[in-house]
Amino acid sequence: MPAHLRAELGQLVDTVSSLSGMDFRRYQRSALLRRVLSTVEKEDAGSIAGLVSKVRADRECLQRLRAAMMLHVTSLFRDDCYYREVRKQIPFLATYPSSQLWVAACSTGPEVMSYRILLHEAGLAQRCRVYATDLSETALQQAQAGRFDEHLMPEYDHNYRQAGGQGRLTDYCFRVDGHWQFNAALLDNVVFGVHNLLTDASFNDFQFISCRNVTMYFDPQGQSHVHTLLHESLRPFGYLGLGLSESLLHSPHREDYRQLHPGEPLYRKIR
Ligand SMILES: C[S@@+](CC[C@H](N)C(=O)[O-])C[C@H]1O[C@@H](n2cnc3c(N)ncnc32)[C@H](O)[C@@H]1O
Structure with missing residues (x-):
């Protein structure tokens, strides 16, 4: 430059x-x-x-x-191959009487709803609390509303099926005034809050952290900082999901993780 x-x-x-x-x-x-x-x-x-x-x-x-x-680009079941892998691993949460999943930088919400649908289909929706955070209050307000534009339905339905969806996406939402509204029950057990990954501290410990498509916007020092925060917040044997263009390259803790499949950005904390 x-x-x-x-x-x-x-x-x-x-x-x-x-x-x-x-x-x-x-x-x-x-x-x-x-x-x-x-x-x-x-x-x-x-x-x-x-x-x-x-x-x-x-x-x-x-x-x-x-x-x-702040780019808010997002989608329901974005990268279906990633969610097919998550679907295989998520029964691990059943080994806890209750569990906590953090969707960091959740944007306007479709990522949160993807996990809520997976948890519902694994019979874990009541036992797993989801913490959904983002830097942007406006994005969080949209996420909390739990709705999406009508024109997105074909893409979302396709992604849901590709990600191994067991029912129909329309089982989880209904049409109202030019948009689709997720069923209120799907938003139960979800806590929304503003959190800045670069400046705010760890606020809980989690069995699963999804931090997708945000570290790629940070410089190496920023990525290292965020990865330390995620490492501190993740329980031993917990899972960390990143975006397809992201990796642990700048994580000072990369040796503490095992990648589940080459090319798939889903990691398990092994120590
Ligand atoms: C491209 S979106 C990714 C959304 C979602 N995670 C996904 O993969 O579909 C990036 C999100 O990161 C959020 N973000 C940017 N900087 C952040 C920061 N320092 N802390 C928390 N969130 C941040 C933006 O507000 C935006 O909603």
């Missing part, structure tokens, strides 16, 4: 941090740059320096920039 762009981006990150308390210093600069440049264009700011002036003067512009810097 050219030095002047790096400097301007650094200035923008500092400005966003001082105005909103949201710290993007540990995010990969190249990915951040793409999103910032697209905001420069949308906001007609001319340059990153122009965007710095705009966010200082306009609170709504700051909110839009923050939203653009």
